Amino acid sequence: MSNKSASFSIKNWSQDDQPREKLRDKGKTILSDAELVAILIGSGNKTESAVDLSKRILASVNNNLNALGKLSIKQLMEFNGIGEAKAISITAALELGRRRRLEDASASDKITSSRTVFTIMQPILGELPHEEFWILYLNNSNKILQKTQLSKGGITGTLVDVRLVLKNALEVGATSIILCHNHPSGTLKPSTSDKEITKKLKTAAESLDIKVLDHLIVTEKAYFSFADEELL
Incomplete structure (x- = not known):
């Protein structure tokens, strides 16, 4: 040198x-x-x-x-x-x-707001170059029992296995679920497919007395909440 x-x-x-x-x-x-x-x-x-x-x-x-x-x-x-x-x-x-x-996010596993969901899921989804769809299974105290990746890649209604989601909810004893997926593009606007998936899962879950509390779209720095925007 x-x-x-x-x-x-x-x-x-x-x-x-x-x-x-x-x-x-x-x-x-x-x-x-x-x-x-x-x-x-x-x-x-x-x-x-x-x-x-x-x-x-x-x-x-x-x-x-x-x-x-x-x-x-x-x-x-x-x-x-x-x-x-x-x-x-x-x-x-x-x-x-x-x-x-x-x-740090996992240490606080009780869901109190959409912001809590974002804090937990942003490190998992926020920086991915591809889309992933996750389900959070909650008990009656709104504590997370399990986080499960449902699909990876483009999201369409055909990729959401409603039976699998509900079967898993019953197995872990969940009384409610939260849907969450990311938009690598950074856009926070829900697509028609996003809305259809939400409706499909909500209708199916209600038949088993399981509530869909929210559906979050996560980006690197922000999120969109179906519940906050009264779209549930």
Whole structure:
């Protein structure tokens, strides 16, 4: 490594500019997203410090960590100074963050509002590039007994096996269910198919005294609730 490139290694910066030491001495919350990513990659390239390179990577996704988490290892390696090992470190760290959010959401498993459903399901569905349809099975205290993926891919009425949904509801002792699926496009408007599925499941469930409490459409940052919009 040349002297020029060595100067861009974190350990050669002044103490105040070293993210690792800054985190140790001043706490993790004081660091910017770029400084945290810089700790992951350790060094930049011949012309950029690790922080400057991290800033450029974040700028490419409009400083959105969820969007950064969607980048593939190959896409990350397109940045000068990011090799396979660094790309893997970034991917692993962001995946741990996603799993942490999922665990935090699961810890609060009593449904009190549509916002609670979104908090639980966003880490599962919000960042997927394809559609998935899930059923939440609840007891009479509105606590989740089970979360089940019903289908993966495009959603149509023919893909919803009503008998399977209700059979599972009876097996787990559910008194109500919540439907949930994602729109990778980001649109929150329910399609005709979405409305038909909701009606189909609601009618079938009522015959067994099982309530359909809501149907949520989830995107990366927001949601649409059939119950809140009085479409149930």
